[in-house]
Each structure stands twice: as structure tokens, then as C-alpha cells.
Amino acid sequence: MPRFAEPVLLSEAALGAAQIDQWRSEGFTLVDGLLPRDLLENAYDDAAEHYPDPGTPEAANFTSFGSYQRFVFPSQSNACNAITLHERLLNAVADLLDCSVLDIRLTQSDLWPKYGREPHATTQDNADQRIHCDYPNHTLTHPPPWDTPEAVEIIIFLNDYAEAEGGTAVVPRQGSDDSAYQWPITRTPGVAGLPYLNDRAAAESYLAEHAPETARFREYHLYAREVLTHYNFGTVLFYRHDTWHRGTPLKLGSRRLVLNMTFKKAASEWVNVLHPGWSWSMYRPSQFMEKLIARATAEQRTVLGFPAPGNAYWTPETIAAVEARYRPHGIDMAPYR
Numbered sequence: 001m002p003r004f005a006e007p008v009l010l011s012e013a014a015l016g017a018a019q020i021d022q023w024r025s026e027g028f029t030l031v032d033g034l035l036p037r038d039l040l041e042n043a044y045d046d047a048a049e050h051y052p053d054p055g056t057p058e059a060a061n062f063t064s065f066g067s068y069q070r071f072v073f074p075s076q077s078n079a080c081n082a083i084t085l086h087e088r089l090l091n092a093v094a095d096l097l098d099c100s101v102l103d104i105r106l107t108q109s110d111l112w113p114k115y116g117r118e119p120h121a122t123t124q125d126n127a128d129q130r131i132h133c134d135y136p137n138h139t140l141t142h143p144p145p146w147d148t149p150e151a152v153e154i155i156i157f158l159n160d161y162a163e164a165e166g167g168t169a170v171v172p173r174q175g176s177d178d179s180a181y182q183w184p185i186t187r188t189p190g191v192a193g194l195p196y197l198n199d200r201a202a203a204e205s206y207l208a209e210h211a212p213e214t215a216r217f218r219e220y221h222l223y224a225r226e227v228l229t230h231y232n233f234g235t236v237l238f239y240r241h242d243t244w245h246r247g248t249p250l251k252l253g254s255r256r257l258v259l260n261m262t263f264k265k266a267a268s269e270w271v272n273v274l275h276p277g278w279s280w281s282m283y284r285p286s287q288f289m290e291k292l293i294a295r296a297t298a299e300q301r302t303v304l305g306f307p308a309p310g311n312a313y314w315t316p317e318t319i320a321a322v323e324a325r326y327r328p329h330g331i332d333m334a335p336y337r
């Protein structure tokens with residue numbers, strides 16, 4: 001029988017000390033009630049309109065991650081954009097990293113589906129993932145020591161568990177001596193010369209043959225200890241670049257929709273933005289990104305890399321110039337004066 005991690009229903013729409021402590025010590029926390037339900041429903045509707053229904057032939061084409069830009073921030077889904085920059089989400093990230101919202105930066109936001117089906121016998125199949133940490137394709141370096149985290153990763157579930165199953169599995173860290181969490185984090189495909197393989201069976205049989213000690217470590221310390229997130233519609237999983245976890249198979253014939261996001265500390269330049277960058281969406285006929293910038297709060301803009309109030313960039317000349325660019329969209333430059 002799988003073991004489950006249950007979400008905690010927040011009373012205040014903000015993380016409490018227990019959730020912050022859990023993320024900092026165990027490497028994850030799972031919460032309900034953080035984000036407004038209507039916004040999440042709008043995001044679900046936008047995704048359901050775009051992605052094939054489960055059980056259709058088209059669904060069989062989705063065997064990997066990502067939306068191929070469709071829901072990458074800033075997307076045509078206003079709901080996805082609003083969730084990505086939601087005050088409560090930004091505050092939660094800042095609480096976890098113990099910093100100000102002005103010191104966090106968005107580096108990933110996308111919404112993609114998984115479909116419940118028999119795993120394909122390919123090494124990169126995404127259905128039953130090998131256990132891993134996410135840092136290798138987010139940072140050029142290695143996560144800093146455990147007690148000084150530089151990034152928060154987020155999965156927001158847009159289904160109920162009973163509908164799709166396939167809860168993200170996580171390995172709760174048990175204190176600073178935990179064998180599963182010894183440094184450096186290299187016993188995983190794609191790191192330290194090991195080939196990158198996504199599918200669990202393919203990865204573990206490769207390791208059993210070529211790196212048997214690594215295969216045993218993963219079996220006894222990681223897979224044996226994983227717990228499944230028992231999500232509801234709107235559950236938010238906060239985890240880290242150095243948290244062992246993996247995607248697990250969905251119920252056959254189902255579809256699971258999730259928003260995936262990452263925020264980093266501004267100073268961590270080596271943690272990269274995964275997408276083309278936010279300004280690449282300017283110049284669209286609708287000017288939706290120009291409007292988004294003009295209407296955002298100073299905090300939200302800063303999370304996107306716009307200079308924070310007080311930044312040395314701001315002089316009377318630059319304030320006037322930026323105002324000239326965005327004035328028709330109603331920007332208020334007061335925070336920068």
C-alpha cells in the first residue's frame with residue numbers, strides 16, 4: 001500500500017509556521033486553501049479547452065513535460081498569469097525563503113497535462129519517472145547547503161486525486177544526518193556523467209548494471225521511503241531543487257493538469273529562467289504584456305525582474321522614460337519616485 005502525504009487546510013490563506021518548518025526541514029509542504037478557487041477553475045477551463053480529452057487518440061501524443069509555450073508565462077490564460085503572480089503565492093515563497101517578495105524572481109511557470117496510460121517502453125517516458133531532484137536543469141551549479149535554500153518549486157494540482165491519482169512522490173528529509181540527503185546530490189541520471197533517463201524501469205536497470213551502489217542507494221533510501229501527495233483540486237505542493245521526488249503513474253484513461261512554477265532568490269544568478277523571458281512577449285497586437293506590466297503591483301513587477309523601488313536604475317530621467325512607455329496603459333510610477 002502506498003503511503004500518503006495529506007494536504008493541510010490553511011486557515012488564513014497564508015503559510016503557517018508549521019508549513020514553513022516542514023518545507024525547511026523535510027523539503028516539502030502540501031497545502032489547501034491558499035489560492036482562490038474561481039481563479040483555479042478558470043485555469044482548469046483554459047487548459048481543458050486546449051489539451052485533448054483523456055481517452056482520445058490525440059491524448060496519446062502527450063508523453064513528456066511542458067506546454068510547447070502555450071501556457072508558459074506570460075500566457076494567453078489570464079488565470080495562469082494571475083495565479084503565477086498572486087500575492088498569496090508570492091508571500092508564501094518569500095516566507096519559505098525568509099526574504100522579502102522584492103527579493104524573489106520568477107524562473108518558471110507552465111501548465112501541462114499527464115495522461116493515464118500504460119507506460120511506453122522508452123527511456124524518456126514521463127509516466128513512471130525515476131526518482132530525482134530538479135536542480136540539474138534549473139541551475140548551472142548545485143543547490144547550496146540545506147539550511148540556505150535559494151529556490152522554491154511549486155506544483156498546483158487542478159484535479160482531485162480520485163479522478164487521476166498519480167500523486168507526486170516525495171522523500172521527506174529526516175534531519176541533517178539523513179542518508180537519503182547526503183551531499184553532493186549526484187546519484188541520479190543526468191548528473192556526474194550518468195546518462196539522463198526519465199523512465200523509472202529504464203533508469204534503474206541502467207544503474208543496476210553500470211552503477212550498482214547508486215542503484216542500491218536509490219532503492220533503499222529513496223524509493224522505499226517515498227510518500228505520495230494525496231492532492232485535492234487546488235492543492236499546492238511546495239518543494240525544493242534538492243528534494244528527492246518523482247511523478248508516478250496516473251489512473252488509466254485519466255488526465256491530470258498541473259501548474260509548475262519556480263521562484264529563486266534574486267541574487268542566485270546561476271538559477272536560470274527556463275523560458276524565453278518575459279519581455280519576448282511584448283509587441284503582441286493585444287499588448288497584453290505591456291498592460292500586465294502597467295497594471296501589476298511594484299512587487300509583482302519586481303518578481304519579473306523590473307527594477308524594485310529604490311533600485312539605482314531609477315533616476316528622474318528613467319522614471320519619466322518608463323512612464324512614457326507605459327502611460328497609455330495606466331502605469332502609476334509613484335512607487336519609484
Ligand SMILES: O=C(O)CCC(=O)C(=O)O
Binds near residue numbers: 134166169247248
Ligand atoms: O508530475 C509530477 O508529479 C512530478 C513531475 C516531476 O517531478 C518532473 O517532471 O520533474
Ligand SMILES: [Fe+2]
Binds near residue numbers: 132133134245246
Ligand atoms: Fe521533478
